[in-house]
Amino acid sequence: MSQRPVVAVFNGPNLNLLGERQPEVYGSGTLADLRELCRATTEAHGWDLDFRQTNHEGVLLEAIHEIRHTAYGLVLNAAAWTHTSVAIHDALALVRCPVVEVHLSDVHAREAFRHHSYVTPRAALVIVGRGAQGYVDAIEALPGLRSDPGTG
Numbered sequence: 001m002s003q004r005p006v007v008a009v010f011n012g013p014n015l016n017l018l019g020e021r022q023p024e025v026y027g028s029g030t031l032a033d034l035r036e037l038c039r040a041t042t043e044a045h046g047w048d049l050d051f052r053q054t055n056h057e058g059v060l061l062e063a064i065h066e067i068r069h070t071a072y073g074l075v076l077n078a079a080a081w082t083h084t085s086v087a088i089h090d091a092l093a094l095v096r097c098p099v100v101e102v103h104l105s106d107v108h109a110r111e112a113f114r115h116h117s118y119v120t121p122r123a124a125l126v127i128v129g130r131g132a133q134g135y136v137d138a139i140e141a142l143p144g145l146r147s148d149p150g151t152g
């Protein structure tokens with residue numbers, strides 16, 4: 001069994017199609033590129049990566065439940081559910097580790113319906129508009145967001 005801290009990076013709906021359209025908004029990288037960037041970042045710190053994407057809200061809820069007591073940190077791009085899901089808001093209250101909310105685009109500079117987030121009240125840090133680099137920054141912020149940065 002791995003003794004290394006595990007960083008969860010969870011992605012919501014449509015992000016599996018990253019790179020197919022709107023590169024001016026989301027960048028030209030794919031989800032596989034994003035996973036590799038996250039893997040390299042966690043590996044550099046000696047951490048394991050649990051990277052997931054789903055188009056099913058219940059699957060994301062159960063993934064959050066699964067890691068709630070064990071993850072070193074949760075980096076969450078809930079995509080459109082960010083703006084709609086009280087269920088995700090409620091599930092995040094059960095998570096022991098710091099949660100970093102990430103969005104590839106600057107949601108505050110876009111349509112009004114993207115300005116509200118049900119994730120933000122549960123997030124220790126919110127990163128928007130930095131593209132894939134935002135995921136790297138989120139992972140690297142985790143030790144500073146924990147009360148016990150080194151213990152995993």
Ligand code: CA2
Nearest residue numbers: 014015017018021079080103104105114
């Ligand atoms: O900017 C972000 O990361 C978002 O979470 C992305 C969501 C959007 O609903 C949020 O408001 C902001 C949309 C993800 C769409 O995924 C794509 C799929 C194919 C091509 C481009 C993006």
